[in-house]
Amino acid sequence: MMENFNFSSLMEGKNYSLPEQIANYILTKIFIGELSQGERLIESEIAKELNVSNIPVREAFYVLQNTGIIERLPRKGVRVKSITEQEMNDYTDALIELFRLGVDYSTTKWDDEKRNHLEQCLIEANEKLLEKNILEYVVKVHRLCGYIFEVAENKAFIKFYSDITFITNAYSQMMWGDVEKTKERYMYLEALVDAIVHSNFKKAKEAFEILTRQSLSLKML
Template identity: 40%
Template structure:
């Protein structure tokens, strides 16, 4: 079906439909800045790129529209949705609550091996921060949150966070700079270190500060 499926394999879960895979491919292009806010997404271009028909591409765009990533404009087509500051703050508040719940549910599950893995995730994110690599840092920071959810072992939290994080990643791609990243990472590091010390109240407070620094 696809001439080149390498772009579609990252983060795909077993059993995903073709439109879901295409939606993730388009989302990746948006997050990485290949398609910018307000820019039209041309179905024909995507279908040619992936060597598929336009029908699954159209369905993929509908899935992204449901998630609030794109919007359909009469007589113009589908564009990447620009987000207001109010919308970003609302999504950010949701993400904060979900991560704090993940930290809460993870209590009692941080044995030595899990802590070592969390420490490794932090080291990788710190390395990207020190390189001033904003885009790669965003991905590594999100992996820390995903790991916390995996320890919490709550699929519902992970699913809800996935939806909110898509919006925040699109926003961060266009709005973050090195200073934003460094301020965010300072608080994220303190949160992770608090988890490693089993101080979950502090960990939740620092997550609140970290994400607020990412959107203000």
């Protein structure tokens, strides 16, 4: 069920099933901070809020539970999963190491068409940043970085990237109100793309690490 559901699903223009739409709705509220870590999710209340039955809400819960975003606790019900600073650091380290592997596997597979696509992803991300639409900007960045794994043609890397970024993106707080700092971080995304276009893969890895460590921070509640 929902094999292709990932963080980028938030903005994709596909016809999603009702459970997928509800999962996206909940994930978005977590991402923008309307739902906090440890906050209880009541099936009937969400169903009433969205004017749907409890069944698709329950199915959406299972999807988000499988991605590590929410958890079901005995006698406490379903809650937004809490994540410690150490756990977030571990996920960040894993994401950086995974990206390095993805780059290594992709080095011989870049051609003009793929490079042009990567540059187009950067243009689309920049457009959202200029609009100050941080949610869509982060989704565009997610797709851009994920494209490296598509070029690498390694299905395991693509799955691991999806699994890790569910956590890191959902719980990161990127100083939403400070667009200038987000723009400063954007320069590393530009550097990443430029490095790959010019086959400087070592520089691409370095740019990704700086971008990731500066962008991902856990807001302790």
